[in-house]
Amino acid sequence: MAQAAIEAGCRFYFGYPITPQNDIPEYLAREFPKLGGTFLQAESEIGSINMVLGASAAGMRAMTSSSGPGISLMQEGLSYLAGSEIPAVVVNVQRSGPGLGGISPSQGDYFQATRGGGHGDYRTPVLAPASVQEMWDLTFLAFDLADRYRNPVVILADAMLGQMKEPLEMRKPELPPLPAKDWILEGCQGRDKRLLKSLYLGEGELEKHCWRLWAKYEEIKKKEVRCEAYRIEDAELVVVAFGSPARIAKGAIMEAREQGLKVGLLRPITLYPYPEKELADLADQGKTFLVTELNVGQMVEDVRMAAGRRAEVHFYGRPPGAGSLPSPEDILHEIRETYPAR
């Protein structure tokens, strides 16, 4: 992700140490000086996110990375970034909570990431990689979406992905051209002064602003949904999982297929916008769902909402902690337990 950020043109990183994401700041602390970039270790995650806000207000591609407790401290900044329509890329390599929790892989920050997290009526696109290759690819997409929609974008990884070693093709994805940054602050030479703000006190001003943001989120929902569907056409049971558990589930699904069970996988790659339509269509086809997450049940609510009353939705969650990562056999067991009887 750090090298992908460099390739994507990011030259500003502000962050604060926290396990399990220290590889990113350490890599950039080493590489940025060679490229004339800025690496700055901030006094806190509150400092980091606001430095990102400052550099991005000046039109630069800027990012930060952290994990649960640090991401909590960034929520204020994320709200201001969204309200002031300033782009940013924020990586959350999830560790486990609540509180100090632990450093094992977790998906306990799903609600925080997909519901906005900070105060006010805003959303942030959330990208959920499930491989090293995807961490690379989605980093480019994150910068692109942030600039395109002038909004912070969250990459939601987890501690397992953070420590994974896999073959990687260092490819540069082809992305459509971006709108000109005609809003940035660099001094008002030859033009009127510009203002980036989120305070709207005038009669009707804030309502108008919020509806405008809403229209942007609607456009994001229309254009930016991404998911992977694996062997769902003939499936009776569809496992829904993102990130690391989706990888584990795939192993379980292959084994289930060997045993003659028609099982598929729907893996949301964007958690916001969520693949609601894809899930609703599967529900219409009468499929049963098994949602598996590294928490006690967060994304399952989105599946239930998308599927409505039409489908049975089962949940298999494993709250995080040392030794709590499910094995393919654990998920296979759940597949057998929830497989619809015909």
Add this chain to the structure above:
Amino acid sequence: MSETAEKLLNPRPESLVDIPTHFCPGCHHGIVHRLVAEAIDHFGLREKAIGVACVGCSVFLYNYLNTDVVEAPHGRAPAVATGLRRALPDRLIYTYQGDGDLAAIGTSEIIHAANRGEPITVVFVNNTTYGMTGGQMAPTTLLGQKTTTSPYGRDFHQAGYPIKMAEFLAPLEGVAFSARGAVDRVANLKRTRKLIFRAFEVQVQRLGFGFVEVLSACPTNWGMTPIEAAKRVEEEMIPYFPLGIFKERKEADHL
């Protein structure tokens, strides 16, 4: 021009927008805005200046200063200014913050920006109260001062002592200039004008972090007339918050 035409001796600075003020009668924000605008004009950097507005009455700087401005979350202006400074090394970056913003919720950001020696200018307006939220106790509220959240007067057993930011920041290695002024009367205003100019000059000269605290009146929340409020600055604030320069670096001094 005819010989009888009037000549404006002290025209409005170009960096100050020509609009009526919305601040309360007797509020000192307008005066401080003008001094900041004069300083930016003095260095000829209006078109290269970017301001960072904070939360509280000070936020409205963005309506009055004729430069680019970005609004920061409460207390975070020095971090936002750091991001701008790193992104735009040749621009003039300044923050304008009140006492609640800078000396309470934003202490972490101000101390570390100062300690890093960020070449930015911080204008700190201290009126010993949270003005916009209706006159609550601030970190700079004087002992005995009654506010809506210290209705019996600030008691140090309960709420500690008013914090002296200009003295507090001065010893940090990254700080090139730290001073305190007031604008309650013309003599103080003239001295403060020089302090604000100097706080910008150390940035222009890249000597380090420039800080200037300005004692300011808030007649509305003090429950005073503008004249009484200005008198309070002189009689109650200055004895506790002495005016002067607490640090002035003449040349870049990196250990």
